[in-house]
Amino acid sequence: MTAATQKRIAPRQIYLLLACIAPIGKIVYLPSHLAHYAQNDLLFPAVAQLLVQSLAVFLTLLLAKRGMSFCQLLEGVFGKIAARIFVGIFGLFLLYASLLPLLEQQLFVQSEFYDTLPSLFAFGPFFVFCAYLCSKPLSSFGRTWDILAPLAAAAFVGVMLLSVGSADFGALAPAGAAGGRGFLRATASATSWFFDAALLIPLLGKFEYKKGMAWKGTLCYLGGGAAVLFFLATFYGIFGPLAETQLFGFSKTSKYFSGITVLGRIDYVFIYALALAMAFYVALPLQGAIECGMQIAGEKKYLRTFLSVAVNALLFALLVILEYRLKQALGVISDMLFWIFPIFFLLVPALSLLIRRRRREV
Amino acid sequence: MKFKRFVHTIPMKLYILLAAVILFAFFSNDFGLVDIQKTAIILAAAIDRTEEGFSLTAQIAVPKGSDRTTGGTSSVEIQSEGQTVSDCLTRIYTKTGWVPKLVFCNLILIGEEAAKEKVFDSLDYFLRNEYMPDSCLLAVSEGKAGEMLSSQSAIDDASSLAITKLFSDAAQKSGKVMPNSLKDFTMGMFGVSESGYLPFVRSTPQQGEQSAEGGGSGGGGGGSGGSSSGEEPQQIYSADSTALFSKDKMVALLPIEQTFALSLLKGKVFAGTFNAKEEGKPVTLSVIENGGGVKLDSKNGLKAKLSVDLLVRLCCRSTAVPSEENIGDTVPAKTLEDAKGVVEGYLTDLWDTCKQSGCDLFSLKQSLYRSSLKKYAKWKDNFLPSLSFETDVKVRTRK
Numbered sequence: 001m002t003a004a005t006q007k008r009i010a011p012r013q014i015y016l017l018l019a020c021i022a023p024i025g026k027i028v029y030l031p032s033h034l035a036h037y038a039q040n041d042l043l044f045p046a047v048a049q050l051l052v053q054s055l056a057v058f059l060t061l062l063l064a065k066r067g068m069s070f071c072q073l074l075e076g077v078f079g080k081i082a083a084r085i086f087v088g089i090f091g092l093f094l095l096y097a098s099l100l101p102l103l104e105q106q107l108f109v110q111s112e113f114y115d116t117l118p119s120l121f122a123f124g125p126f127f128v129f130c131a132y133l134c135s136k137p138l139s140s141f142g143r144t145w146d147i148l149a150p151l152a153a154a155a156f157v158g159v160m161l162l163s164v165g166s167a168d169f170g171a172l173a174p175a176g177a178a179g180g181r182g183f184l185r186a187t188a189s190a191t192s193w194f195f196d197a198a199l200l201i202p203l204l205g206k207f208e209y210k211k212g213m214a215w216k217g218t219l220c221y222l223g224g225g226a227a228v229l230f231f232l233a234t235f236y237g238i239f240g241p242l243a244e245t246q247l248f249g250f251s252k253t254s255k256y257f258s259g260i261t262v263l264g265r266i267d268y269v270f271i272y273a274l275a276l277a278m279a280f281y282v283a284l285p286l287q288g289a290i291e292c293g294m295q296i297a298g299e300k301k302y303l304r305t306f307l308s309v310a311v312n313a314l315l316f317a318l319l320v321i322l323e324y325r326l327k328q329a330l331g332v333i334s335d336m337l338f339w340i341f342p343i344f345f346l347l348v349p350a351l352s353l354l355i356r357r358r359r360r361e362v
Numbered sequence: 363m364k365f366k367r368f369v370h371t372i373p374m375k376l377y378i379l380l381a382a383v384i385l386f387a388f389f390s391n392d393f394g395l396v397d398i399q400k401t402a403i404i405l406a407a408a409i410d411r412t413e414e415g416f417s418l419t420a421q422i423a424v425p426k427g428s429d430r431t432t433g434g435t436s437s438v439e440i441q442s443e444g445q446t447v448s449d450c451l452t453r454i455y456t457k458t459g460w461v462p463k464l465v466f467c468n469l470i471l472i473g474e475e476a477a478k479e480k481v482f483d484s485l486d487y488f489l490r491n492e493y494m495p496d497s498c499l500l501a502v503s504e505g506k507a508g509e510m511l512s513s514q515s516a517i518d519d520a521s522s523l524a525i526t527k528l529f530s531d532a533a534q535k536s537g538k539v540m541p542n543s544l545k546d547f548t549m550g551m552f553g554v555s556e557s558g559y560l561p562f563v564r565s566t567p568q569q570g571e572q573s574a575e576g577g578g579s580g581g582g583g584g585g586s587g588g589s590s591s592g593e594e595p596q597q598i599y600s601a602d603s604t605a606l607f608s609k610d611k612m613v614a615l616l617p618i619e620q621t622f623a624l625s626l627l628k629g630k631v632f633a634g635t636f637n638a639k640e641e642g643k644p645v646t647l648s649v650i651e652n653g654g655g656v657k658l659d660s661k662n663g664l665k666a667k668l669s670v671d672l673l674v675r676l677c678c679r680s681t682a683v684p685s686e687e688n689i690g691d692t693v694p695a696k697t698l699e700d701a702k703g704v705v706e707g708y709l710t711d712l713w714d715t716c717k718q719s720g721c722d723l724f725s726l727k728q729s730l731y732r733s734s735l736k737k738y739a740k741w742k743d744n745f746l747p748s749l750s751f752e753t754d755v756k757v758r759t760r761k
Contacts, residue, residue, distance in 0.1 A: 111492040111493070128380075132378075170732055171732075173732040173733070174731065174732055174733075174734070174735045176735075177735065239545075239549070240549050240552075240553060241549060241552040241553050242545065242548055242549055242552060245489065245490075247492070255497075256497075
C-alpha cells in the first residue's frame with residue numbers, strides 16, 4: 001500500500017458516513033420542527049426530503065467516477081479563476097450550512113446537560129475541539145467514521161429499544177390530516193437539515209469510485225433514512241400533540257422506559273454516545289468549508305491550521321453575539337433561507353454531470 | 363531517527379490530550395455540582411388564583427440540622443404572588459436570594475378555584491420550562507393549594523412527600539386513586555378530546571392530634587413555613603376522588619366509587635377491593651385479575667362499549683364463617699351476580715357524570731378522529747350527546 005492510497009477514504013467509510021453518521025443530525029431539532037408544521041403527518045415531508053437527498057447522493061457519487069476533486073472538475077471547464085470562485089462560494093455555503101447543526105448542538109447541550117442555563121462560554125470548548133478536527137485533512141476522517149459509526153448505531157438501537165414500548169403509533173393516524181399546505185410547509189422548512197450530498201462534494205477525489213458505489217451509497221443513505229423515519233414515528237407516538245414542544249427528540253423519548261424509575265437514567269449512556277458522534281457530524285460541514293479553502297489556495301504549511309482557527313473563532317463569536325436569539329436564528333435558516341440548500345446539494349452535482357456531457361459533444 | 367520522529371509528534375499528542383480533556387469538560391455538566399447555598403431545590407409547587415393573578419407556594423428542600431437522626435427531608439414553604447407563575451418564581455428569588463431549581467419538582471398542586479378556570483394559565487410556565495420534568499405529578503387540592511402544601515403532615519416531614527405517597531404504584535393498583543403526570547394530562551387536554559383527569563386531594567386533621575412524638579420537629583428543624591408550626595394540627599391526606607377536566611377547566615368530581623370504575627376500565631387494579639351483598643349482608647371482594655377497556659363503534663351511529671373483566675376472590679365477610687362449604691375464597695354465584703350489578707352501577711354513574719359534564723374521559727373523540735376523518739367531521743360538534751353506551755361486565759371467581 002502506497003502513501004497516496006493510505007490517505008484515501010475507503011468506500012466502506014463513505015457508506016458508514018451515509019448510513020450511520022448522517023442520520024444523527026436529523027433526530028435532534030428536526031422531529032419537533034416537523035411536528036410543528038405537519039403534526040401527525042410528520043413522516044411524509046421527511047420521506048420527500050429523503051428521496052430528494054438520495055437522488056442528490058446518487059448524482060454526487062456518480063461524479064466521483066472521474067477521480068477528480070471538485071476544483072479540478074470545474075477547472076477543466078471554466079478555467080482556474082472561475083473554478084476557484086465557484087469552490088469559494090461552495091465553501092461559504094458549507095459555512096452557512098454548518099450554522100444549523102451548531103445552533104442545534106449548543107441549544108441541546110445547554111438544556112440537556114445542565115440543570116439550569118449555563119454561562120455563555122459553556123459551549124466554547126467545542127470550538128477548540130472542532131478547531132483540532134478541522135486542522136486535520138478531510139481524508140483522515142475515514143478512520144473516525146470507522147469508529148463512530150458502530151458507536152452511533154449501537155447508541156441509536158439502545159435509545160430505540162428503550163423508547164418503542166412507550167409509543168402509541170396510533171397517534172400517527174389519520175394520514176393527511178395536516179393537508180397539502182402543512183405538507184409543503186413542513187417539507188420546505190425541513191430542507192435545511194438535508195444537505196448530506198453537499199458534504200460529499202469536498203470529498204470528491206479523496207476516495208476511489210468502485211463499481212456500483214453510487215447505488216450502494218444511495219441504499220446506505222436510504223437505510224439511515226429509514227431509521228430516522230422509525231425514530232420520527234416513535235417520537236410522535238410518545239408525545240402526540242406535545243411533540244412540537246419537545247425540542248431535542250433523541251434525548252427525551254427513552255426516559256419513559258419503565259425500568260428508568262428503578263435504574264435511573266441509564267439511557268444517558270446512549271444519549272452521550274449519540275452526542276459524541278453528533279459533535280463529529282457538526283464539524284463535518286466546517287471541515288468541508290476549510291477543504292474548499294485549501295483547494296483554492298493549494299496545500300501550504302499551517303494554512304489549514306490557520307483557516308481552522310479563524311473559522312472556528314468566527315463562528316464562536318457569532319454564537320456569542322446570537323446568544324439569546326439562537327432559536328430565532330434557527331428559524332431564519334429553516335423557514336426563510338431554506339431555498340439556498342437545494343441549489344448546492346442538488347443543482348451543483350446535477351449541473352456538474354451535465355457540463356461533462358457537453359464537453360464530450362464538443 | 364525514531365527519537366526525532368517522536369519529538370516531532372509531541373505537539374500533536376499534547377493537542378489530542380487537550381482536546382480529550384476539553385471534550386470531557388464539555389460533556390461534564392459541571393460535574394453535577396449544585397451550590398446548595400444559592401439554589402432553592404423545589405420539591406413541590408402549589409398554585410392558586412388571586413386578584414392580581416397567581417399565588418405560588420414553593421416547598422423548598424433545606425439541609426437538615428445535625429440534631430435530627432431520622433431520615434427524610436426538611437423543607438420550608440415560601441409564598442409569592444404575581445401576575446404570572448413565572449412572576450411569582452422571580453419574586454421568590456428576590457425574596458430569598460435562592461435561584462429556584464425545578465428539576466426535582468415532583469408535584470404540582472392546583473387550587474380548586476384555579477382548576478375551575480383555564481387551568482393551563484397555571485401550568486403554562488411548567489410546560490415551557492426546559493428543566494421541568496414532565497413526569498411531575500399533578501393534582502387538584504380541595505380549597506387553597508398553598509394552604510395544603512404549607513400544612514403539616516402527620517406521616518412525613520414534608521407535605522408534598524406525604525401527598526406523592528398517595529400516588530404510589532401500590533395505591534394505584536388498589537383502584538382508589540388515579541394519578542396523572544404533567545405530560546399525560548397535557549397530552550389529553552391538547553388532543554382532539556380536550557379532556558383529562560387529575561386526582562383530587564383532601565386533607566383532614568389527624569384525630570388524637572399531637573400524639574406524634576415530634577410535634578414541632580417537622581418544621582422545627584428547618585424553620586418551616588414561618589408560621590407557628592407547633593400549633594397547627596397535623597394533617598392526613600386522601601386522593602380517592604378524581605377531578606374531571608374538559609376544555610381547560612375542571613368540570614366534575616368523581617367520588618371514590620367512580621374513581622374505582624375508571625381504574626377498572628383502565629385495567630390497572632390488582633388486589634383492589636369493593637363490596638357486594640351476600641344474602642343482604644356486605645362482603646368484600648378482592649380483584650385478582652382486571653381486564654378493561656372502552657371501544658367506540660361508529661358503524662350505526664355512535665356507541666361506546668365499556669368492558670370490565672374481573673377475576674375476584676372473597677376477601678372478607680361481615681359475619682362469622684357459617685359453614686364448611688364457604689370457608690375458602692371462592693365467591694358464590696349469587697354474590698358474583700350482585701358484584702356484577704355493583705360494577706355495572708359504578709360504570710353507569712361514571713358514564714353519566716362524564717356525559718353531563720362534557721368530559722370525553724375515554725378519548726373516544728380521538729378514536730373517531732384516528733379511524734375516520736369523514737365521520738369525525740360529521741360528529742365532532744355534537745359528539746358526546748350523540749353517544750350511547752353499553753356495559754359488558756364479567757365477574758368470575760376461581761373454581
